[in-house]
Amino acid sequence: MNGRGALQHPSGALYEGEFKDNMYHGTGTYTFPDGSSYKGPFNKNRLEGEGAFTNTQGLVWTGEFHGKAALGLKMQHNI
Template sequence: ESELLKISYIFPNGDTYGECCHTPEGVMMRQGTGTQISSSGTTYSGEWSNDKMNGRGTLSHPSGAVYEGQFRENMYHGRGTYSFPDGTTYSGNFNNNFEGEGEFTDAEGHVWAGSFHRKAAPGLKLKLNM
């Protein structure tokens, strides 16, 4: 069983991270709950397992885009919400980043529902609040 260390670790590329553990081989791994701030300004705060983003977390990009939800193996996977810099949002299921059933809210506040495959969303339907 590896022991959790509360340290601030600085990676060679300038990224910083807080809760790590040593493997039996002496390798430093991100584990538990922590925040990593990359030198490019991207911040992930949430759960880690096996040195990867696994579990619930929030990933904020310098552009203003934010993903909040579930991760698996460093990818958006499960339920989550992606907020774009222009204020539009996608909320729903993610499968290996952008794929799944969900709802997209446009800049006017209209909600579109359907299937999303990366940047394509064939067959979107406008949800009317009547």
């Protein structure tokens, strides 16, 4: 897969965004089976860079993501 597209997993997870060499690579949104999601850059199937994670309660956390690590996330407040 190369270019933009969507991939629905049997678990219910959904990726929508850019692909390169059959991997998530570029900007995209990954929606987990529980409804939470990550929106931002991907590098070879890994979360990589400045992105936003929305949890199941709708709270949005922004910051630097590096694979499974996301140190220093900040919660966005709607005032």
